[in-house]
Amino acid sequence: MRVRVEVSGSDEVRRSLARLGRAGQEAARKVLGAEVQAMLPEIRANTPVDPEDGGQLRDSVRATKLTITRTGRVSAGVVAGGAPLRKYLGTRKANVYAVVQHEDMTAKHTTGGPKFVERTFMRRAPRNPAKLMEALDREAKKA
Amino acid sequence: MAVEADLVSYLDGATALTAGTDLFEGPVPENAASPCVGVVHYGSEPSDDYTMGASLAAPGSEWELVQVMTRANTRAAAITQANALHALLDNLQGATINGRKYHAIESDGPPFFLKIDTVAAGLRWYYVANYRVRKARG
Numbered sequence: 001m002r003v004r005v006e007v008s009g010s011d012e013v014r015r016s017l018a019r020l021g022r023a024g025q026e027a028a029r030k031v032l033g034a035e036v037q038a039m040l041p042e043i044r045a046n047t048p049v050d051p052e053d054g055g056q057l058r059d060s061v062r063a064t065k066l067t068i069t070r071t072g073r074v075s076a077g078v079v080a081g082g083a084p085l086r087k088y089l090g091t092r093k094a095n096v097y098a099v100v101q102h103e104d105m106t107a108k109h110t111t112g113g114p115k116f117v118e119r120t121f122m123r124r125a126p127r128n129p130a131k132l133m134e135a136l137d138r139e140a141k142k143a
Numbered sequence: 144m145a146v147e148a149d150l151v152s153y154l155d156g157a158t159a160l161t162a163g164t165d166l167f168e169g170p171v172p173e174n175a176a177s178p179c180v181g182v183v184h185y186g187s188e189p190s191d192d193y194t195m196g197a198s199l200a201a202p203g204s205e206w207e208l209v210q211v212m213t214r215a216n217t218r219a220a221a222i223t224q225a226n227a228l229h230a231l232l233d234n235l236q237g238a239t240i241n242g243r244k245y246h247a248i249e250s251d252g253p254p255f256f257l258k259i260d261t262v263a264a265g266l267r268w269y270y271v272a273n274y275r276v277r278k279a280r281g
Contacts, residue, residue: 100258103271105170105183105210119186122208126189 178215225254
């Protein structure tokens with residue numbers, strides 16, 4: 001299961017990114033990378049843990065590799081489930097398990113709860129344009 | 144939560160579903176008969192719509208995150224119901240529900256299969272869709 005947040009609609013940020021070229025992309029990558037790393041402990045703390053020998057889903061929460069496309073799109077994300085769960089789930093699909101845990105509002109958990117990735121992302125994402133602008137301003141001063 | 148009550152009220156009026164019988168605020172109750180629908184307000188985002196004004200003045204609008212869960216005894220019934228609700232919610236603009244302004248409701252995508260469980264009466268199929276709601280405070 002993968003949650004992505006795209007920072008869009010902020011013309012000022014996009015103009016600054018374009019103006020600074022490669023330096024702008026690198027600054028954005030640093031800001032988003034730090035932000036994703038800061039989210040991981042909170043996401044793990046909110047991930048459901050099976051009271052009977054659980055914790056594999058929580059331990060599978062990880063950041064994706066930061067990428068910058070040729071068109072300048074900077075991408076950062078968090079993944080839960082997938083390959084690290086395969087050996088624990090038998091015939092069940094690893095990604096389906098993570099999606100059900102993330103989306104099922106009727107499930108009762110003793111630790112963590114549904115929307116464990118999305119809640120953290122959506123709470124923090126709106127602050128990213130301001131942090132990006134600060135980083136871009138610093139790069140502009142260097143130039 | 145107001146958004147749950149408002150959307151239940153809206154769907155009650157726009158479909159054959161009945162609030163409190165097969166349409167619920169919050170997760171679908173375990174013991175409710177299927178088919179049924181639950182509307183869950185599961186998250187909120189910081190408002191981007193504050194303006195200069197008096198202390199404690201509400202922002203022009205606020206963001207709330209809602210999941211609509213459909214449960215039915217057959218896959219086809221669950222899909223049909225979930226899609227019918229999706230058509231009534233996705234891209235809803237400028238509606239007034241229970242006297243409150245709903246500027247926009249946008250989905251994260253069409254309803255998708257979540258899970259099956261089994262009770263004495265047989266299988267139950269669950270489909271969900273998530274929505275971002277921009278609305279007036281309340």
